[in-house]
Structure formats: C-alpha cells, structure tokens
Amino acid sequence: xxxxxxxxxxxxxxLPGGRPHPRRRPASSYAASVAVDRALRxxxxxxxxxxxxSFGEIAALVCAGxxxxxxxxxxxxxxxxxLARHGGGGGMGLLEAGxxxxxxxxxxxxPPRWSSRA
Numbered sequence: 670x671x672x673x674x675x676x677x678x679x680x681x682x683x684l685p686g687g688r689p690h691p692r693r694r695p696a697s698s699y700a701a702s703v704a705v706d707r708a709l710r711x712x713x714x715x716x717x718x719x720x721x722x723s724f725g726e727i728a729a730l731v732c733a734g735x736x737x738x739x740x741x742x743x744x745x746x747x748x749x750x751x752l753a754r755h756g757g758g759g760g761m762g763l764l765e766a767g768x769x770x771x772x773x774x775x776x777x778x779x780p781p782r783w784s785s786r787a
Contacts, residue, residue: 695724699745702728703738724748 702725709716721729724745731741764771 695745695749696742698724699728699741703731703741706732 702721706716706719706728716732719729719733721727727736727741727744727748730736731738736744764774766774
C-alpha cells in the first residue's frame with residue numbers, strides 16, 4: 670500500500686487516486702455541521718435540539734453552546750488521533766449515571782488494550 674500524499678505542511682492529504690484521506694473526513698463533517706448551524710442562526714433559525722452521531726456529537730455539543738468551536742475541533746482531532754493509533758473500529762455506549770457512578774463503572778471495567786500506550 671502506498672503512503673498517503675502529504676500536504677505542504679506534512680499532514681495527510683489525499684490517497685493515491687485522489688481519494689480524500691480518512692483522517693480528513695471527520696474534520697470536514699464537523700466543519701460543515703457547525704457552518705450549517707451558524708448559517709441557520711444567522712437567518713433567524715434557532716434549533717431547539719441538537720443531535721449527532723459519532724463525530725456529529727461533537728458538532729451538536731458545539732452548536733448547543735456546550736463547547737466553543739475551537740474546543741470542538743480539538744476534541745475531534747484528539748478522537749481521530751485515538752482511532753488512528755488504535756484502529757478504526759470501535760463502539761459507542763450510553764451510560765445514564767452521575768459522575769461518581771460513571772467513574773466506578775470505568776474503574777470496574779477491564780483496562781483498554783492500549784492503556785499502556787496512551
């Protein structure tokens with residue numbers, strides 16, 4: 670497999686054949702989601718709810734005002750980095766619990782296979 674093409678800053682750009690690098694997709698999706706939200710708000714449309722799935726959850730939190738655009742971008746970059754280092758697979762879960770119960774659940778779970786490299 671050929672190495673991905675790099676942009677002038679040494680970041681992954683496009684794969685051979687012109688396909689976008691998979692690390693760029695979440696950033697593009699995040700930016701587009703936040704841009705659409707800002708455009709709607711600029712035209713007087715103020716959503717009552719914000720929802721998202723996977724990286725869309727980060728955009729939804731930003732659009733709802735929980736985080737700044739820059740903080741959301743940093744979270745997205747961090748998530749992409751984790752996925753890049755530890756495989757593209759993964760899962761998602763919902764835990765309805767307070768902070769103390771959540772921490773207890775995390776401590777009771779087996780450590781992730783990558784914990785020694787984190």
